[in-house]
Amino acid sequence: MNFFERQRQVRRLSARLVVLFALAVVGTVVVVNLAVWIIVGIGSPADTVVTALTAATVLTVALIGLSSLFKSISLRSGGGARVAESLGGKAVPADTRDPDLRRLRNVVEEIAIASGTPVPALYVLEQERGINAFAAGWSPADAAVAVTRGSLDRLNRDELQGVIAHEFSHVVNGDMRLNIKLMGLLFGLLVLFIVGRVMTLVRGGNRNPAPLIGVALIIAGAIGMGVGRLIQAAVSRQREYLADATAVQYTRQTTGLVGALKKIAGLSESSTVRNPRADEVGHMLFGSAKGLRGSFLATHPPLIDRIRALEPGTRPEDLEQLRRQWASRPPSGAAEDRAMGLAEPSAGERVRAGGQATAAADPAAVVAAIGSLGPAALERAGSLLDRIPEHLRAAARDPEGSTALVLALVLSEHPDVRTAQLSSVAGHFGEPAADEVRRAARGLAGLPAQLRLPLAELAFPAVQQRTVPQQDAIMATLHDMIAADGRLDVVEYCLSRLLHEQLHEARHHRSSWAGQRYSAAAAREATATLLAVLADAGHDDPTSAARAFEAGIAAVYRDGRHGHGASATYAPPSAGVVALEDAWGALDGMSAQAKEQLVTGVVTVIGYDDRMTVAELELLHTICAMLHCPLPPLTQAPGQAA
Known part of the structure; x- marks a missing residue:
C-alpha cells in the first residue's frame, strides 16, 4: 500500500467515522426524547409533545455539536504542542546537552529529513516512567512528538527509532487529524453527561423536571460515550496495526519495534501513563x-x-521470562547503546548512501517513495545530516541563529546586490542582525548545494519559535533580499515558498488555500501551468521543453478518465516560477489518486533529459510539500545506483 492508497483509506475511514458518530448521536437523541416524552406526559396533547420533542432534539444536537466544535478548535489552535503540554510535556531544547535528549533529537531529525516532513516540536513527559509516546497536531507543520521519560531510560537507539518511526507513520498517514476529530466528537458526548449531572443538583420543588431531565442526559450521555469509545477503540486498533507495519517498512527491520513492545510487556511500568x-x-x-x-x-x-504480527514465533511464556529477568534489574537503553557501539552515532557508524547532485529520475520509484521511509531514505538522511557541519546544525536550532542562516542562504555573491540585501536586513532587524547574516554566510561557504535546502528545513522549526511580528518581518526581509537583483530563481522560490507555507500552517492550522476540492479535470489549467514551469526551468532548448511538457501531460492523463488533458499546448508562463502561486490551490485540492498521477507527470518532465539537477530536486521536493505528499530526500533517484 503506497502513500496515496493510505490517504484514500484515511479519507474513507474519516467518512465512516462521521457516519458512526452520527448514529451514536441519533441514539443519544432518541434516549433524551424518550425521557422528555415520559416527563411531559404520555397523555399530553400532540402539539405539546411535538414541541417538547423538537426542542429537546435541537438542544441536544446543538449541545453535542457546539461542544465538539469548541474542543476541535481549541485542539487545533495550539497544534500538537498544546496536547503535549496538557499532559505535562516539557519542550526539548534545540541545543540540549543532555545525552538522552540529544539522542532523541538526533533520531527525530533523521527520520523527519528521511520522511520529507517538517521536524516536529519535541516534548518529554518527565513524570511518566512507562514506555510510551504519541504524535499530535492538525498537520505535519504544527505536529509535536512526545515521549515518556521511561522511553528514554529503557529503550536503546534502535528501539527508540522504531517507536519514533511508528509515530511518524501517524504523521505521514494523516492519523493525527483523525485523532483530533475523535477527541472532539467524544468531548461533545461527555459534555452531555456533565450537563446532566449538573441538572440533577437543581432544586425547585416536587414539580421541577430538571433532575429527571438530568438523569436522562446522564443515561443518554453514558450510552453515547460508550458507543463513541467503542468506535474510537476499533478505529485506533486498526490504525495501530498499520502504524506498526509502516514503521517496519520505514526502518526495514523489526528488531527495534519488537524490542520496544517486549519491554512494555516485560517491565512493571509497562506503557502506563x-x-x-x-x-x-x-x-x-x-x-x-x-x-x-x-x-x-x-x-x-x-x-x-x-x-506476533512482527515476530510470529513469540509465545506468552517468552514475555513472562522477560518479566522475571527484568524484575530485579530493568534494562538501560544507554547501556545497551554503548554495548552495541551506538552511544553516539557518527559518520563512520552509518552506511552511506552517496549519489551525485544529478541523477536520472524514475517516476514510478519516486511515487513509491512518497510517504515511505525505507532504509535507503534513512541512510541518505543520516548522510545529509552528517555532512552538515555541527556549527551550522547548532545555529539552525537557535531562533536567532536560524533566522540569520535562512537569510544568508539567499545572500548574493554580487557586491552591489549583497549591499542592498544587508541594508534590508538592517532596516528590519538592525545592524547587529546584518552582521550576524554576514557571519552566517561565511559559515555557509563551501556547503554543497544539495545540503542547503535540508539545512533550511532544519532551521524552519526554530524560526517558528519567533513571535508572529518577527516571523512577518523575516518573510518580508527574505522577499526583499530575493528581489534585490530583480530576478527570482528556482532555489530562491523553493526556500521562500516552503518557509511561508510552514509558518502559515503552523499559525493557522490549514494551508494557504485550504477548503476547496478539485477534480483532475477542473485542475487541468493548474496542471498545465505546473508542467510548463517545470519544462521551462529544466530545459534551455524550447523544443526539448515542449517535448518534456507533452510527455508529462500524457503521463498525468494516461488513463483518459480526467478529460482530454493531453491536448494541452506548451506555453511557458511569462511570470516563470511565480505562476505556480495561482496553481497551488487547485493542485492541492485534488484527490489522492489524481495527485499520484500528477507526481508521475512532474517526474516525467523533470527526468525527460535523463538527469535531475539540484534545482530540479528542490523544485520536486517543494511541489510534493505543497501537495502534502512528503517526499524523502533524493540525493539520487530511487532505484538508481549510487
Whole structure:
C-alpha cells in the first residue's frame, strides 16, 4: 500500500467515522426524547409533545455539536504542542546537552529529513516512567512528538527509532487529524453527561423536571460515550496495526519495534501513563495508557498480537521470562547503546548512501517513495545530516541563529546586490542582525548545494519559535533580499515558498488555500501551468521543453478518465516560477489518486533529459510539500545506483 492508497483509506475511514458518530448521536437523541416524552406526559396533547420533542432534539444536537466544535478548535489552535503540554510535556531544547535528549533529537531529525516532513516540536513527559509516546497536531507543520521519560531510560537507539518511526507513520498517514476529530466528537458526548449531572443538583420543588431531565442526559450521555469509545477503540486498533507495519517498512527491520513492545510487556511500568488526562489521548499513544490492562474498550491491540504480527514465533511464556529477568534489574537503553557501539552515532557508524547532485529520475520509484521511509531514505538522511557541519546544525536550532542562516542562504555573491540585501536586513532587524547574516554566510561557504535546502528545513522549526511580528518581518526581509537583483530563481522560490507555507500552517492550522476540492479535470489549467514551469526551468532548448511538457501531460492523463488533458499546448508562463502561486490551490485540492498521477507527470518532465539537477530536486521536493505528499530526500533517484 503506497502513500496515496493510505490517504484514500484515511479519507474513507474519516467518512465512516462521521457516519458512526452520527448514529451514536441519533441514539443519544432518541434516549433524551424518550425521557422528555415520559416527563411531559404520555397523555399530553400532540402539539405539546411535538414541541417538547423538537426542542429537546435541537438542544441536544446543538449541545453535542457546539461542544465538539469548541474542543476541535481549541485542539487545533495550539497544534500538537498544546496536547503535549496538557499532559505535562516539557519542550526539548534545540541545543540540549543532555545525552538522552540529544539522542532523541538526533533520531527525530533523521527520520523527519528521511520522511520529507517538517521536524516536529519535541516534548518529554518527565513524570511518566512507562514506555510510551504519541504524535499530535492538525498537520505535519504544527505536529509535536512526545515521549515518556521511561522511553528514554529503557529503550536503546534502535528501539527508540522504531517507536519514533511508528509515530511518524501517524504523521505521514494523516492519523493525527483523525485523532483530533475523535477527541472532539467524544468531548461533545461527555459534555452531555456533565450537563446532566449538573441538572440533577437543581432544586425547585416536587414539580421541577430538571433532575429527571438530568438523569436522562446522564443515561443518554453514558450510552453515547460508550458507543463513541467503542468506535474510537476499533478505529485506533486498526490504525495501530498499520502504524506498526509502516514503521517496519520505514526502518526495514523489526528488531527495534519488537524490542520496544517486549519491554512494555516485560517491565512493571509497562506503557502506563498516570496523568489524569491520559484517557483523553489514549487512542493517540504508542501503547495503552493503562499498561497491560485491557478490555473491549482497549484502544490498542493486545501486545502479544502486535509482537506476533512482527515476530510470529513469540509465545506468552517468552514475555513472562522477560518479566522475571527484568524484575530485579530493568534494562538501560544507554547501556545497551554503548554495548552495541551506538552511544553516539557518527559518520563512520552509518552506511552511506552517496549519489551525485544529478541523477536520472524514475517516476514510478519516486511515487513509491512518497510517504515511505525505507532504509535507503534513512541512510541518505543520516548522510545529509552528517555532512552538515555541527556549527551550522547548532545555529539552525537557535531562533536567532536560524533566522540569520535562512537569510544568508539567499545572500548574493554580487557586491552591489549583497549591499542592498544587508541594508534590508538592517532596516528590519538592525545592524547587529546584518552582521550576524554576514557571519552566517561565511559559515555557509563551501556547503554543497544539495545540503542547503535540508539545512533550511532544519532551521524552519526554530524560526517558528519567533513571535508572529518577527516571523512577518523575516518573510518580508527574505522577499526583499530575493528581489534585490530583480530576478527570482528556482532555489530562491523553493526556500521562500516552503518557509511561508510552514509558518502559515503552523499559525493557522490549514494551508494557504485550504477548503476547496478539485477534480483532475477542473485542475487541468493548474496542471498545465505546473508542467510548463517545470519544462521551462529544466530545459534551455524550447523544443526539448515542449517535448518534456507533452510527455508529462500524457503521463498525468494516461488513463483518459480526467478529460482530454493531453491536448494541452506548451506555453511557458511569462511570470516563470511565480505562476505556480495561482496553481497551488487547485493542485492541492485534488484527490489522492489524481495527485499520484500528477507526481508521475512532474517526474516525467523533470527526468525527460535523463538527469535531475539540484534545482530540479528542490523544485520536486517543494511541489510534493505543497501537495502534502512528503517526499524523502533524493540525493539520487530511487532505484538508481549510487
